[in-house]
Amino acid sequence: MARRDVPRRSQDGESSAQHRRESSMLGRWVRRILVWGAGLALLLALVITGAVLVTARSLPDYDRLKSSQAGQMVVVRANDGSEIVTLGPSYGKWIPYSRIPQPMKDALVSVEDRRFREHWGVDPVGIVRSVMVRAQSGRWRQGGSTITQQLARNIFLNNSRTFDRKIREAILALALESKFSKNQILELYLNKVYFGGGAYGVDSAARKFFGHPGDQLSLGEAAIIAGLVKAPSHYSPTADAQAAVDRAKVVLDTMVDAGTLTPAEAADVNLKAVKLAAEQGQNSARYFTDWVLPQLDVLLPDNDQPIEIWTTLDPSSQRAATDAIASQVPKGAQGAMVSMDRDGAVLAMVGGTDYVTSNYNRATNAMRQPGSAWKLFVYLAALERGYRPEDRVVDEPVTINGWSPRNSGGSYAGQIDVRTAFAYSKNTVAAQLGNEVGFGAVANMARRFGITTPINTLPSMVLGTSDVRVIDMVRAFASVEAKGKLVTPYGIRKITTTDGEVLYSHRPDPQQQLVPDYVAAEITDLLQTAVNIGTGRAAQIGRPVAGKTGTTSSNKDGWFLGFSSGVTTGVWMGRDDARPVPGLQGGTAPARAFASAMRVMTAKRPVEQFDTQLKLPDWQLEPDDEALLNNPDDYYYTDENGNVVDGQQGDGLGGYGPGSNGQGPGGRGPQGRTPDDAIPVDQDGLGTGPVGPRNGQSRNAPSAASDDLLDRATGRSRPPRQQPQDRRAQDWQGY
Known part of the structure; x- marks a missing residue:
């Protein structure tokens, strides 16, 4: 009797058909995802391209980017040109790419962005490597930002760690790469990156830490400066010299790994022999700069560009004092x-x-x-x-x-x-x-x-x-x-821009x-x-x-x-x-x-004898003397307490200073007058009335006013005033 297995064939056929249908549906979904993904990727690429193009067109030109700075820098110099102190962000001198020492360029690229010459501003390889390190260690240990991204952040953005900021940073980096060459970007970066201590740029950092311009950096100095970018305050050679040396060793090893330095060349660098410049700015000269700097509000009230103040301070005299x-x-x-x-x-x-x-x-x-x-x-x-x-x-x-x-x-x-x-x-x-x-x-x-x-x-x-x-x-x-x-x-001889343009020059009164x-x-x-x-x-x-x-x-x-x-x-x-x-x-x-x-x-000055023999042989009113006495018509009169007498109007330049209680000059007159008598003074309060006695003899000077006028002005008929008691200086030494 034959076996009946048709139902079995029917069941297998149905399973096969179902499998084919499911495979077909999965394939369709995959194709849809791929199509949609490609479409979205294309759309995103178009959006990013458009954003980059628009951003690139709106970027300032290269010269404007060079001059952009975060705050005003003020360099105060002594009369010999030496720097007393730098306040605010210090940018130093701009160093063109061709004059930046090659070790400095190699050190920075090696430690900050080894693939700088290969990416378009954003490095996917660096991002993936950063994510992998994050997954392995559980925290962010390695950044994925390129030199171009750091430049974009330093110039246009802040340091917030938001996703929105990272997107804008990436777009700006791509825009910068599309508009400027790699050499221009590296030149901008090296002249603008923050190295700590208020120093922005290689030249400022070199002057601050080593006391010379940035185009004279040695390999060891370049390694120390390149190591500062990661954590300027932590690796600052003036704050922790050992930390700076240790970080510089890492930079040298990175340069060897990147192929820009041989192991023998790295071994020849003696980082501990690098000479640091003396720390500036916290010595007694700051008393002088504290007195000078507020004067800028009067001399240059609307200035916000970097300036250099050339002062009168003499370094040797300041040290001696x-x-x-x-x-x-x-x-x-x-x-x-x-x-x-x-x-x-x-x-x-x-x-x-x-x-x-x-x-x-x-x-x-x-x-x-x-x-x-x-x-x-x-x-x-x-x-x-x-x-x-x-x-x-x-x-x-x-x-x-x-x-x-x-x-x-x-x-x-x-x-x-x-x-x-x-x-x-x-x-x-x-x-x-x-x-x-x-x-x-x-x-x-x-x-x-x-x-x-x-x-x-x-x-x-x-x-x-x-x-x-x-x-x-x-x-x-x-x-x-x-x-x-x-x-x-x-205290200020002149004020200039960092390029030497004179903004102010002292003129003697x-x-x-x-x-x-x-x-x-x-x-x-x-x-x-x-x-x-x-x-x-x-x-x-x-x-x-x-x-x-x-x-x-x-x-x-x-x-x-x-x-x-x-x-x-x-x-x-x-x-x-x-x-x-x-x-x-x-x-x-x-x-x-x-x-x-x-x-x-006075050591380098000629010896000068004092002229103490000048005499005025006979009393006479020469033109210079008349200038001192001013106009007799401007005289007014005060009592011994400095009060204007008989309503005469003065300008209040009296015993307690300008305008104090309306008091005038005050004081006693020549010998022989009563305490209530007044003396004539001009409107400047210079006390230029009749000249007093000399050894009992008066000079034959012209009278400033007639006796009748003096009597009326001083009110001789009034009872004398009581002079206040004053015992405050009983115990004064008198030296």
Whole structure:
């Protein structure tokens, strides 16, 4: 009997048919996926191509990309061109591709993008390798960004790690590759990549870390710089020299692996022998730059391009000033020094003993009492009123409106000349002179010579009870050195672009005569005597020096200010909390610091003798004298407190500074008037009324106004005012 297996054939046939149908369907889906994938890929390629083309067309040209920078760079240079400090991003000089050392190019390409010459801006091989390392290690250990992508990020994007940023970075990289050559891209990268410490570009990094231009890099230096790109702060040679050396070894090994360096050449590199440049910017010169840089807001208010500031600072003078303060300042105290050339150029500025510990600039910001250094203005006022260095005065106890000054040591010399009284800083003589010429006249003289801080007109002001700044006092002494002409301190000679274009150049102010030249000669005579035989003997330097000491009560402040061979220097020492400093006197540590610095500052200058013999033989109003006196019609009158009398209008240049309570110059008039009398002054508050007595004899000067006018202006019939008591300077040393 035959077997019936038809059903079995039918079942197998159906299975086969089903299999064929499933295979056909899978094939159709595969084909669909391939077609759609190809279509999408084509569409994506078209989109990317379009985006790249559009981006490439919108990219700046090469010159604009070269000039684009992230923030303003400011390089501050000394008067010899040496760099003091670089602030903000530093880009150095642009180095063309042909001048970039080949080891630098090879090192960077080897360690950052070995396939740089083969890809189109985005490296698929690098991306795959990065993903594989990520899968093996569990974290991103190797970046897939090319040099072109890094350049795109540095110029156009930020450092955020978003997918959107990576897409834009890739498109920009492709656009850059389509528009510029490989050499141009590498040139841009090497001149713009950040190497740490504010240094952008090879030249800036080479100057910062090795002290020379970027086109002079050795193989070892190139390896160190190339190693910085991965982590600039971690591998910085100034922060961790060993880490920088270790990273440079990795760079050299990578160069060997890439075939740009032989093993023998790599072995010959002694990385530890690479000499690093000294770290710049945190020394005492920063006090000077802190004073100079805010002036840019006035000199170049709208500038945002990289600039170089060429200053007046003299490196040797700055070192001498720094060493002098550090070696002479008493323990626990602070010190400040300013040195100025005869045209006002600031040669040195020290604002404290250590900038890193305290960046407070005591040379320009601190206000301290000057002690007997203030007598410069007392004697200037007396000399202008007719006194002479050889005139006789009496050193004896004196009381002025209840205030009784005393000399250091409590002794009195009796009858002496003005020169001796100044040389030995006799307080009683200064008080008598100030009382005679008028305390307001002394204040006006200080104003005239550049004191900008408030000035009181109480009797004790002649001993320096008004706070002053070091730089203002140096300016005043410099104006004396300039034969009575106004000297304005400045610190910037010129400002240029990094390409040398001059944006600003200092122009000297028109000369203004503050006192007649014979008055300047006479005060110089007194200042020179104070150094030769008086309280300033410690300031002698083997050539003519003129100067004055200053010491305040309880030895809280010590000063010495003086000049020689065209250089004027002022020194202050004391505590920031104004507590006494045992043994501190102007004639000790400050005078020694002055001498120490000035020996260096004047060493290469010719010896100059002071002209102290200028005389005005007979009183006469020559054209220059008339210019000093101004227009008599501009006079107005004040009482002894500086108040304008009888409603006369003045400009408020009085005892407490411009516009303070509307007070005018104030002060006492010539000898023989009552305390309520007034003195005539011009509208600038220069106290140019009748000249005071000299040794009991008045000069035959023209009267500024008639007696009737003076009577009406001063209100002689009114009862005299009571002068306020002033005992604040009872204990002043008077040095």
